[in-house]
Amino acid sequence: MNNMTPQETLTQWLEQSAAVRARMLQGGGKPGLARPEQVTGKSGMEIMQAMLAGELPYPHIAETLDFALIAVEPGKAIFQGTPQLKHYNPLGTVHGGWYATLLDSAVGCAVHTMLPAGRAYTTAELSINIVRAASRQTGPLRAIGTVIHCGRQLATAEGRIVGPDGKLYAHATTTCLVFEVPTRG
Ligand SMILES: CC(C)(COP(=O)(O)OP(=O)(O)OC[C@H]1O[C@@H](n2cnc3c(N)ncnc32)[C@H](O)[C@@H]1OP(=O)(O)O)[C@@H](O)C(=O)NCCC(=O)NCCSC(=O)Cc1ccccc1
Numbered sequence: 001m002n003n004m005t006p007q008e009t010l011t012q013w014l015e016q017s018a019a020v021r022a023r024m025l026q027g028g029g030k031p032g033l034a035r036p037e038q039v040t041g042k043s044g045m046e047i048m049q050a051m052l053a054g055e056l057p058y059p060h061i062a063e064t065l066d067f068a069l070i071a072v073e074p075g076k077a078i079f080q081g082t083p084q085l086k087h088y089n090p091l092g093t094v095h096g097g098w099y100a101t102l103l104d105s106a107v108g109c110a111v112h113t114m115l116p117a118g119r120a121y122t123t124a125e126l127s128i129n130i131v132r133a134a135s136r137q138t139g140p141l142r143a144i145g146t147v148i149h150c151g152r153q154l155a156t157a158e159g160r161i162v163g164p165d166g167k168l169y170a171h172a173t174t175t176c177l178v179f180e181v182p183t184r185g
Pocket residue numbers: 089090091093094095096097130131132133134
């Protein structure tokens with residue numbers, strides 16, 4: 001059971017994200033696309049771990065929307081992001097796409113952790129509910145994705161965006177198509 005106060009959880013989140021960032025930068029991590037030879041023969045879990053270690057570039061979208069992969073384990077992926085003014089819609093609230101992007105990342109990467117080398121996935125369906133509005137005053141939020149089913153062709157997962165106080169901001173389910181990594185050339 002987690003007995004930490006929201007303030008202690010927030011401190012831990014900030015420390016974890018700073019450590020991940022330092023590790024990624026130390027490993028030369030920067031936004032970009034992995035070359036095929038960097039990922040061939042690696043399982044999804046190994047690819048995620050190499051990304052966390054800064055051995056592989058992280059995706060441009062993580063820079064665009066200021067979020068980062070924080071941790072992975074089999075069947076689970078955690079991302080962290082902080083809503084900012086540049087994520088606002090014309091209504092003056094955080095754009096729905098910010099929550100959707102974090103959740104798509106968390107549930108998709110959770111699926112990826114379950115895939116052996118040579119298998120890939122893509123989001124075929126994402127359903128999201130945004131149940132609490134975040135603002136630039138909210139601070140860091142986490143998207144936690146968990147696999148529900150991982151078959152040979154179909155994988156499903158669910159995800160939640162929560163604050164350090166445990167408050168729920170959004171939740172989602174996804175259906176991913178699982179397929180063989182296409183050979184190029
Ligand atoms: C308001 C509601 C939809 C429904 O809430 P319920 O579930 O029935 O409410 P519940 O009673 O559980 O209270 C929960 C908390 O909500 C607060 N609250 C309740 N009612 C109101 C109210 N009328 N006004 C203000 N706040 C209200 C309430 O005080 C409480 O907070 P507290 O615990 O006191 O601190 C809520 O789920 C929500 O805000 N979701 C986020 C939606 C969102 O941000 N979408 C994305 C942006 S849209 C977009 O980007 C599209 C676009 C793109 C481009 C261009 C243009 C547009």
